[in-house]
Amino acid sequence: MTGQSVDIEQNVGNLLSQIPEKNPFGESVTLVAAVKTQTAESINRAICAGVTDIGDNHAQEFKANYGLISGNPRRHFIGHLQTNKIKYLLGKVDLYHSVDRLPLAVELSEKSARAGVTSQILMQINIGNEASKGGFPPDEATAIYEVIKALPSLKIRGLMAMLPESDDLPLLRKLAGQMRAIYDVLREKDRDIAYLSMGMSGDWRLCVDCGSNMIRLGTAIFGPRNYNV
Numbered sequence: 001m002t003g004q005s006v007d008i009e010q011n012v013g014n015l016l017s018q019i020p021e022k023n024p025f026g027e028s029v030t031l032v033a034a035v036k037t038q039t040a041e042s043i044n045r046a047i048c049a050g051v052t053d054i055g056d057n058h059a060q061e062f063k064a065n066y067g068l069i070s071g072n073p074r075r076h077f078i079g080h081l082q083t084n085k086i087k088y089l090l091g092k093v094d095l096y097h098s099v100d101r102l103p104l105a106v107e108l109s110e111k112s113a114r115a116g117v118t119s120q121i122l123m124q125i126n127i128g129n130e131a132s133k134g135g136f137p138p139d140e141a142t143a144i145y146e147v148i149k150a151l152p153s154l155k156i157r158g159l160m161a162m163l164p165e166s167d168d169l170p171l172l173r174k175l176a177g178q179m180r181a182i183y184d185v186l187r188e189k190d191r192d193i194a195y196l197s198m199g200m201s202g203d204w205r206l207c208v209d210c211g212s213n214m215i216r217l218g219t220a221i222f223g224p225r226n227y228n229v
């Protein structure tokens with residue numbers, strides 16, 4: 001890696017001016033900075049530039065950086081979560097996006113109860129039915145919602161999805177629209193449901209256009225990730 005510098009401040013400024021104030025459903029859109037592999041210094045630069053929400057993928061990184069983050073941003077956990085790592089996050093994460101299997105929901109509920117906290121969660125949906133991705137099958141979302149809803153110490157706040165990597169825009173729009181439809185069904189039942197977390201650096205415009213109200217951007221803020229540091 002050369003010491004190529006990335007203008008995080010300019011990237012955040014551009015994004016905050018490009019992200020529409022409201023999606024087509026009249027909802028405001030929250031930008032979550034996806035901070036995996038980034039140093040606390042870079043994360044703090046993004047926060048100084050106007051980022052209010054940050055999302056971690058790795059419990060160890062979250063723990064290592066926790067005391068080094070300034071500005072008191074809202075904290076999201078967006079990565080695959082192993083049950084033995086929950087203890088590092090309990091009471092510190094404002095929203096868990098990646099609840100992708102029932103045993104994880106059960107364990108997060110039990111550990112939250114023991115710690116005396118309620119954990120706010122999104123159900124991750126595998127909207128493209130991809131073997132490489134976690135999440136609940138779209139056609140089981142409502143049934144699984146009812147099961148998770150019955151667990152104490154969790155509050156379901158919405159849904160999270162990752163669209164497949166594809167240039168097929170009609171397909172991506174169809175899948176994003178299906179996510180919005182599932183979201184609308186659940187929101188009819190439950191007014192605590194307020195977040196549809198969908199959209200990354202490559203597809204956030206399409207996702208917001210199709211009804212996402214929370215986007216998770218890494219590369220667009222910090223530049224390409226270097227996994228070898």
Ligand SMILES: *Cc1c(COP(=O)(O)O)cnc(C)c1O
Nearest residue numbers: 034078200201216217218219220
């Ligand atoms: C890394 C990551 C992102 C951000 O990806 P970019 O393409 O860099 O914007 C969003 N969501 C999740 C779950 C991620 O792991």
